[in-house]
Amino acid sequence: MNSLILQTATRLLFTLLLLFSVFILLRGHNEPGGGFIAGLVTSGAFVLHAIAYNVAAARRALRFEPRQLIGAGLLLALAAGLSPMLSGVPFLTGEWTTLNWFDSGPMKVGTPVLFDIGVYLVVIGVTLTIIFSLAEE
């Protein structure tokens, strides 16, 4: 497909969708959202890119082989689960700490956030592996 309108819109939408997905990912702990949904939004962005241009361009934009994202996400989730064991608590216990980096106030971060990012990466990896492979047929 070679539609100028779609391509121009995609340039804008692509960035917005990616930003939006990160937003959904990070707010997921308190508001509707989370790694799964954010992963689907990101996949949607890349699929849009693939439709507007072509799969090769979308792959270049992603920079990573989707299959590697599956492995990376699983490893990250596993690491998030294992790291609490270093301090002697059971596998997958949520460990939290408060950061005061920004003026906007204290920020709570914990291993569940890392775990959610792992889910996010796996969802992107699986969805794009399937869709890119199908589209390249």
Place this chain on the structure above:
Amino acid sequence: METLLGILLAIFALALAAPGIYRIAGRATGWLLALAPLWACFYFLPFSGSVAAGEVFAIQYSWVPALGVGLGFYLDGWSLLFALLISGVGVCVLVYSGYYMEGHPLLGRFFLLVLLFMGSMLGMVLADNLFVFYVFWELTSVSSYFLIGFDSKREAARAAALQALLITGAGGLALLAGLVLLGQIVDGEEISKILDGGEAIRVHGLYAPILCLVLLGAFTKSAQVPFHFWLPNAMEAPTPVSAYLHSATMVKAGVYLLGRLSPVLSGTDAWFYAVTAAGALTMTWAAWLTLREDDLKRILAYSTISALGMLVMLFGIGTEEAIKGAVLFLLAHALYKGALFLVAGAVDHETGTRNVKQLGGLARAMPVTASAAAVAALSMAAIVPLFGFVAKEAVYEAVYHAGSAALPLTVFAVFSSMIFVNVAAVTGIYPFFGKSSGHTPKHPHEVPAGMWLGPLFLALLSLLGGLFAHPVGEWLLGAAFTAIARQKSEMDLALWHGWTFLLALSAFTSAGGVLLFVSRNRFAALGAKLRLTARWAPENWYTLILQALNLTASWQTRFLQNGYLRYYLLTVIVATLLAVGFPLARSSFAVAPQWIDFRFYEAALAVLILLASAMAAFTSSRLGAVTALGVVGYSIALLFILFGAPDLAMTQFLIETLMVILFVLVFYFLPRFTILTSARERWRDGAVALLAGTLMAAITLVATNVTFYPPISQYFAEQSVPAAHGRNIVNVILVDFRALDTLGEITVLGVAGIGVFALLKLKTANGRKS
């Protein structure tokens, strides 16, 4: 006792490091690795004093406290005897292997497997917990599998390995069931605890099934008839493995189990008849079968089965004398058979053949090996003053006083012992001192020191055991006897008992054995004639069962994996209907119909979903069906929003969108829309679909109406912010409360993704995508 765990862990760690060590140390590897069992040997030896005095040592580490499985170790006389055998023979075998297998490209892996076995076997005889015992038991089977099939390029080795694994594995499963039942009766998994509950177990209703299952495990592992055939086939393994696993240690695991549990299970008629009969039959039949073999290792293997049968028989008799005889014979057999196997390996290594018809007169070329072989063979033939003689006297003593069964058992034992004399002569004496045939494939020389040290050491022990029978009995075997018989008794061993009837019987055995050896060719001919029975040999049953299993497997694969998506779906849905529908229909859950208020747009959505579903089912346009399904999906997402589940709704919207994209992508590849099914099939499919929908609706209604426990959602709602720092309960459940489930799900998701990728990239042989 703390060092015990250290030794075990060290052996397993060395096993993993063995290939690396081999790369650096090369030829010295065998010597280096032998230090581990040597350490174990010197660690265990000092225990003999206090163990002989009746002490037992136990240590517990918590392992899986939630399941009540503790990593417990228990050392009494019986486990000490085995621990010393495993580590002592282990030293000889490791040193020997370094030379026997010299230059083999996978020698590092070989050492890995042998050490893995050594650690497992040590763990097994020292385990206190039933399930720790079982895990180590199976580990020995697994390492045996790898070692039998070590020469994995040969079909015969692979088949023999699989056969051994299947048979011991099946027995292992039976054993597991038996152990579970045993643990339930005693309400504890510690072997030390079970040993105290003997009386309660023998009168329990589950005694018979427990006995059957445990005996199945023991008999398969220790190669009793009719499960014996895997052991001769296991001779495909490299010879050091045959010496170590398949004569001195692993095959005695079943005997170990019988001894371990005999305080609990023995003493009943069932035990006496089942165990004694199996043992006596195995002893006699396997002894007979040695006569028709020509291969050094196979002859030794059959005589090993026969010896195992003798041990099992002795445990079946179960008298004080029988247990003494069993402990004695166990040690004597391990020493001489280990030595004879290692000698057989040396002969094979030097001459290139193991056929006894071609061997003879090797004593001149291999004097040291010859002397080791001679001593071991004399011990096997039970000649004064060797340890084998002491052992056989004790065995005769036991069968001669075996009550009502004394006569047949004595006859069988004497018959088998005569054949042992013949086997000893054929495998240990004649190849070295007999007439030289002059044509062996290779010109023999004496083996390097590393290869004669082990057999010579074991043979020497056979000699010393006979000469110093009294201290051996007092320190080592007395302790083992005490552990099995649960009573202290003097083990007063001596070479000389005076002029008794049993001595006459021994003399008769030796004379008969020599006669048998002289006329062995005639007996071999007789054996060949009797091979008519071979058609009904147990091994053929094994083959038949295996073929039947394979046929069933391929039939059901063709039936279920037929390649049509619609039949897969039908199978899955109908199976669910049957498995869930029946219990649900029979259960007493009643769902009272209740009408709730609903708003008109909710009703409108419901009607929309119904209409769209009908359209998807009846339309003859594929695009129409996809669109209709999309309408269903979006309407359900709307329902989620109306009932306050924004997370679900968002997910649903995104999934529906991606589904449409996927459909568009595969659209091009789909065949033209045609109706392939007959009207009857469509009615059937419709009925199944309606039933499945009804079932899901019923489950949902029942599930929301019945609560067995107070719902956990309350807890999640309360704990979400204070414990998990999140206000979105759905997400907190996903990444915190139920994170393990999520981890499982994303793993499955990842595997599915890779699966789809693999299917899409799959190319047929001629390069076309299929």
